[in-house]
């Protein structure tokens with residue numbers, strides 16, 4: 001999307017072959033663009049969240065394989081790269097999907113052909129993500145348009161959680177794509193942006209996206225969402241996902257489950273923007289089977305921001321040595337999900353709903 005009138009993707013390859021990313025750790029205060037030149041860079045970028053968001057993690061891993069193939073295209077290097085990058089973060093299925101896809105394409109080729117083929121496939125994966133997200137936006141736009149018409153053109157209030165924006169993907173975003181399309185369609189839309197503790201992807205990234213794209217928004221603390229729903233201030237929720245099961249259970253940033261409970265209790269539609277590479281067809285029960293990343297407790301006891309001096313740094317918000325738990329995701333059972341907004345349409349959160357849209361992929365029989 002655009003930053004001060006200039007179009008950016010979150011990851012791209014320069015004409016000289018260098019792969020570059022926006023290092024999201026410094027947003028919203030600094031726009032830092034960095035080159036990733038070796039496998040270690042790519043592993044750090046994913047593990048330490050220079051880039052984050054399920055689709056972007058997958059795209060980054062794809063380019064990580066390509067850059068490694070340019071250094072060493074042996075079978076051993078290909079297998080080792082799968083292991084090294086797969087170990088960076090456990091929850092987003094797109095990481096495994098992208099690594100498996102790159103291996104599928106490259107394994108049959110002679111090493112001499114692998115680097116060129118890898119960069120081609122990585123570029124395709126990025127372009128496919130952009131198109132998938134554009135279509136998710138068009139499908140989600142109809143949900144927002146229907147609410148707008150029901151409200152006689154009055155403002156449609158959308159709640160988002162974490163960042164499922166263009167910064168979480170290659171472009172458009174997933175949960176934000178319907179919002180961007182609604183803005184372009186002239187619909188009066190307002191976004192309540194969950195700050196999303198502890199990494200504050202909402203406060204730091206979604207608010208930055210909304211601001212740069214001219215979307216009306218308010219930043220709210222995570223705990224305010226239920227109150228706003230009780231008072232009729234939220235028309236629908238749209239969130240992203242890091243892994244959705246064939247049953248329609250949705251794994252997403254920590255706190256999503258609580259938002260879904262509040263939405264159910266208040267009759268607020270709760271939608272999940274779901275690109276098909278984020279569907280894990282091999283999993284039945286999301287709560288029992290999806291690995292939940294446990295990140296360092298320091299992300300809970302400390303918060304990053306800009307100091308009065310203008311320097312971006314960390315401040316400690318709890319007593320020295322405070323122990324902290326930091327599960328980075330939770331799973332919202334399908335029963336709390338109103339619908340899944342995919343690139344092929346809006347599906348019921350059920351095996352039947354997903355199989356209807358993806359008969360070519362559905363492999364898990366309904367319970």
Ligand SMILES: CSC[C@H]1O[C@H](OP(=O)(O)O)[C@H](O)[C@@H]1O
Nearest residue numbers: 052053054162164168240252253
């Ligand atoms: C479009 S996927 C976005 C998804 O990824 C985020 O997690 P993280 O920032 O830790 O990578 C969050 O769960 C978003 O909903």
